[in-house]
Amino acid sequence: MEILGMYPTWYDPTLGSGWVLGIIAVIHVLASHTSVGAALVFAWLATVAYQRKRPELLEYVRRYGVLLLVFSYVLGSITGPGIWFSATVASPRGISALIHSYVWVWATEWVFFVGEVVGIYALVYLANKVDQKTHLNLVRYFAIASWGTMLIIVGILSFMMWPGQQAWYTEGGTLNGFYGPYTFGQVITRTAFMLVCAAVVGGIIASRITDAAFRQEMTRKLALLGIVAAVAGYFGLQWTLTTLPEHAREVMAARLPDWFVPSLWAVLGVTVAYFALTWVAPRILTPWLSVGMAIAVMVFGIWPEETARESLRKPWVAGQYVYSNQVIGRDVPALGVKSELPLLQAEGMLAVHPFVPAGLREINDENKLEAGRTLATIFCTNCHTLGDTGMRPIKRYIAGMDEEALQAYIGGALTLGASPHMPTMPMTEAEVGAIAKFLTSPGTQSVAEVGALAKFQDSPGAH
Ligand code: HEC
Structure with missing residues (x-):
């Protein structure tokens, strides 16, 4: 692939x-x-x-x-x-x-x-x-x-x-x-x-x-x-x-x-x-x-x-x-650069990102939270922190949304690119589910948890 x-x-x-x-x-x-x-x-x-x-x-x-x-x-x-x-x-x-x-x-x-x-x-x-x-x-x-x-x-x-x-x-x-x-x-x-x-x-x-x-x-x-x-x-x-x-x-x-x-x-x-x-x-x-x-x-x-x-x-x-989240979102014929959105739409980020831990390429019930964390880190952290301090803390923006509402929002506005200030972020349905689960799980966005992700990604065989 x-x-x-x-x-x-x-x-x-x-x-x-x-x-x-x-x-x-x-x-x-x-x-x-x-x-x-x-x-x-x-x-x-x-x-x-x-x-x-x-x-x-x-x-x-x-x-x-x-x-x-x-x-x-x-x-x-x-x-x-x-x-x-x-x-x-x-x-x-x-x-x-x-x-x-x-x-x-x-x-x-x-x-x-x-x-x-x-x-x-x-x-x-x-x-x-x-x-x-x-x-x-x-x-x-x-x-x-x-x-x-x-x-x-x-x-x-x-x-x-x-x-x-x-x-x-x-x-x-x-x-x-x-x-x-x-x-x-x-x-x-x-x-x-x-x-x-x-x-x-x-x-x-x-x-x-x-x-x-x-x-x-x-x-x-x-x-x-x-x-x-x-x-x-x-x-x-x-x-x-x-x-x-x-x-x-x-x-x-x-x-x-x-x-x-x-x-x-x-x-x-x-x-x-x-x-x-x-x-x-x-x-x-x-x-x-x-x-x-x-x-x-x-x-x-x-x-x-x-x-x-x-x-x-x-x-x-x-x-x-x-x-901002590093994805190329439009063709630039003069440079031979092609938009990566169609590939993401077809395969999802986890399948095509070179630095995703091997165990997360496909989402299942066990790894759903981890997959959501990885997706949020890749897609969102260039503009939002996942905790509640610093740059546009994402918790503040999703306050009041439960998992279902967030899933609808991400699967709609974000994957289609309906927001003028956010990238078009195509994801598979499973990915939308994982990211919504992670973002609405209590406590999962804490600093220590994110540190754990970094360790997980560094572990042997992760790449
Ligand atoms: C290019 C930078 C960027 C990326 C990447 C990004 N956002 Fe945003 N996001 C913004 C900005 C800017 C705002 C508006 C903040 C404000 O008005 O204070 C925003 C606002 C939001 C809001 C509030 C609703 C709205 O539309 O204003 C939500 C929810 C949100 N982001 C979720 C996400 C999620 C989830 C991701 C990753 C999947 C993500 N964002 C990725 C820049 C980004």
Whole structure:
């Protein structure tokens, strides 16, 4: 029989694999966004310093550069591979899809990144050692390399959400997938958001300037930048939202909680108020206030933004052809990729998944619960935890359904793909019965039980 190219499922019972990835990514986004934003700020300050002969501005740039080296570049370098590792185990076929189409684009991004790292070292350690014009060029080079990394990543992120042109499915072509109608809205929004991050983190350095007049000037410069960037980011986001495909808007309307839009306003309001306050009374700015604000940006800005972006492309994880649960749900003739749904419909997942324990290939009365657990792990845990903590705990969603009701729901809506935010998940009747039994059996979704499954799968002869 045909076996699908599926991988073992990595499942973290407490948080859910998506949240583990999300936590690593949020730290990474703060580090990387601050760095790119700061690079643009450096280019601006260095230009003013050069034209108006203001060496103290260059000293500010140098000190901020040192902070980036020990903060952004260390944290960024630790969390960057962390994203790769966690994404690869959480979503091996999603990563594979991206690599198949974009490995050279990623290589290009890496070249820009190397340029960025060389740039930050050069502008910090060559300050006051090379002539001013050369230093200015180094700072500008750093800005271009930094912004370039973002430009490339945004292209890949928007492909992940939706290939730029429909033609990509039939003709392929890197650029057909890379640039879409909403790529540039994202570029503007992200650039603005990066400047907000840079203005917040820049406060750590500004608040420690000893010369009172210069401290006030820098604090106000950052405040003004922060306000302009926050407002620009808000309009950029509104524009991006209007460019989203119909399906994403449906998912948004159905999924985003009522408080999402008011909370966007609240985040914008607090950010603008923070900068307005530091503009009016620059003396209140302390390193700790800046650090506190940076953490707030991470928790109230980056986490909701990244989660919303991730939610928008549900149920797909990449290119609208690989589902979050790793099943390929549509043909991509350009890549010779075929939908796996017909095979699943005919044979069921247990028969064609390479990592299903041998004893579970066929469901009987003895193994029904185990089979249900395996199916739930494969089909559902990329988006739901099976317990009651972490990411969309499935118990909460099925509360009130008994086995029969759940069986009807899974056998109907889920196998037919009637939900806009969940994949089409074809299963045999026996599989539907097993998964419904498992999900409604009291206590079976506990962490210890799931741990037992992992052991069972690892046992000799299991594969
Ligand atoms: C692609 C990710 C994804 C997968 C895979 C997935 N779900 Fe969901 N599921 C969601 C989202 C998103 C929601 C909506 C959550 C919300 O509104 O807060 C949801 C909601 C639900 C609901 C509530 C009813 C509804 O339609 O909103 C149930 C029940 C449910 N899921 C069961 C399952 C089961 C059982 C599986 C596995 C067989 C599964 N889900 C797999 C993403 C997924």
